Amino acid sequence: MTPSTFPSRLLESAVNEFSKLPGIGKKTALRLVLYLLKQDKEMVFRFSDTLRLMRDEIKYCTSCHNISDSDVCNICADTNRDHSLICVVENIRDVMAIENTQQFGGIYHVLGGVISPMDGIGPDDLTIGPLEEKVKAGDVSELIFALSTTMEGDTTNFYLYKKLSKHAVHMTTIARGVSVGDELEYTDEVTLGRSLVNRLPFENTL
Amino acid sequence: MTPSTFPSRLLESAVNEFSKLPGIGKKTALRLVLYLLKQDKEMVFRFSDTLRLMRDEIKYCTSCHNISDSDVCNICADTNRDHSLICVVENIRDVMAIENTQQFGGIYHVLGGVISPMDGIGPDDLTIGPLEEKVKAGDVSELIFALSTTMEGDTTNFYLYKKLSKHAVHMTTIARGVSVGDELEYTDEVTLGRSLVNRLPFENTL
Numbered sequence: 001m002t003p004s005t006f007p008s009r010l011l012e013s014a015v016n017e018f019s020k021l022p023g024i025g026k027k028t029a030l031r032l033v034l035y036l037l038k039q040d041k042e043m044v045f046r047f048s049d050t051l052r053l054m055r056d057e058i059k060y061c062t063s064c065h066n067i068s069d070s071d072v073c074n075i076c077a078d079t080n081r082d083h084s085l086i087c088v089v090e091n092i093r094d095v096m097a098i099e100n101t102q103q104f105g106g107i108y109h110v111l112g113g114v115i116s117p118m119d120g121i122g123p124d125d126l127t128i129g130p131l132e133e134k135v136k137a138g139d140v141s142e143l144i145f146a147l148s149t150t151m152e153g154d155t156t157n158f159y160l161y162k163k164l165s166k167h168a169v170h171m172t173t174i175a176r177g178v179s180v181g182d183e184l185e186y187t188d189e190v191t192l193g194r195s196l197v198n199r200l201p202f203e204n205t206l
Numbered sequence: 207m208t209p210s211t212f213p214s215r216l217l218e219s220a221v222n223e224f225s226k227l228p229g230i231g232k233k234t235a236l237r238l239v240l241y242l243l244k245q246d247k248e249m250v251f252r253f254s255d256t257l258r259l260m261r262d263e264i265k266y267c268t269s270c271h272n273i274s275d276s277d278v279c280n281i282c283a284d285t286n287r288d289h290s291l292i293c294v295v296e297n298i299r300d301v302m303a304i305e306n307t308q309q310f311g312g313i314y315h316v317l318g319g320v321i322s323p324m325d326g327i328g329p330d331d332l333t334i335g336p337l338e339e340k341v342k343a344g345d346v347s348e349l350i351f352a353l354s355t356t357m358e359g360d361t362t363n364f365y366l367y368k369k370l371s372k373h374a375v376h377m378t379t380i381a382r383g384v385s386v387g388d389e390l391e392y393t394d395e396v397t398l399g400r401s402l403v404n405r406l407p408f409e410n411t412l
């Protein structure tokens with residue numbers, strides 16, 4: 001799609017802006033823009049205003065670095081939760097995923113990513129400093145690492161473990177094994193191997 | 207993803223707006239919004255302003271109903287093009303696709319859709335009236351129907367043909383046959399059958 005074929009510069013600019021989003025190519029961008037053109041002005045203005053407002057006013061929790069509407073997020077402000085149990089996650093989507101399970105009563109610490117030299121992300125780009133401060137302060141009984149089971153996630157796990165182990169804090173990682181509903185023959189061999197090594201007392205699974 | 211798991215109402219509103227777009231579910235919307243949150247404010251503000259400006263200021267060509275920055279689009283304003291040769295298309299994306307071939311020197315007429323009773327789109331919802339006016343005015347030497355080869359496209363073709371044939375205008379449709387690069391064994395039988403019936407003199411394909 002050459003730029004000259006666009007019948008309107010306004011249309012072309014909108015398509016260009018949309019196609020900057022991840023996973024949105026020029027064709028999809030054009031489809032989305034033409035959809036917006038067919039909608040009421042009010043709908044498009046609301047869309048536009050919502051984005052601006054969000055980018056302008058959204059805050060990050062000063063404690064856990066999660067996205068928040070206020071200085072301390074709802075989770076950190078909840079006195080019913082166990083503030084000595086901290087689950088370390090990569091990003092806010094992981095917080096939402098874990099919250100959806102309704103199985104966790106502690107609080108979170110959002111790293112903002114994982115160590116990934118290929119993407120130019122080093123330990124200093126993450127919120128590892130503030131995490132160490134929390135551990136140093138001695139208020140943490142257990143740190144649960146819940147990072148992706150990728151090479152970058154494992155690297156970050158190992159880095160954190162090495163860095164924080166001098167503070168004598170109890171550190172765990174989430175269990176890795178065969179997913180519920182998966183068939184054994186389709187499970188990759190590393191996962192299956194680990195699930196054998198880390199087998200559980202039968203009572204735990206009831 | 208239950209609403210209550212969103213850590214911020216600003217974030218939730220932005221995700222809701224994005225997920226109104228066609229083909230964008232809640233998860234994709236969240237991914238896009240989190241991407242925008244990581245960008246400079248200027249980038250997000252530009253995105254927001256571009257959408258608003260586009261919806262507010264875009265015009266439609268008074269002659270061909272294509273999207274345009276002015277009252278008459280660049281194609282209709284181009285005196286080097288044959289204004290008696292009109293290609294009837296469904297929407298602006300089809301105009302762009304045909305322009306990209308660089309094989310057409312006439313002008314267009316954008317219907318704004320095809321007749322589709324299932325979607326509640328009848329002949330009156332399309333720009334069929336203005337097209338008939340152009341034909342009546344007697345300035346049209348040939349109408350080329352370039353609609354989708356779907357049932358709705360064929361219905362619209364037939365409707366237009368019946369409606370306009372009393373004006374004794376020369377009407378054609380774009381050729382249908384085996385796509386360039388396609389293998390015969392994977393071509394559907396209707397297409398293959400038509401391509402046999404409508405076979406061309408060998409010289410035409412050189």
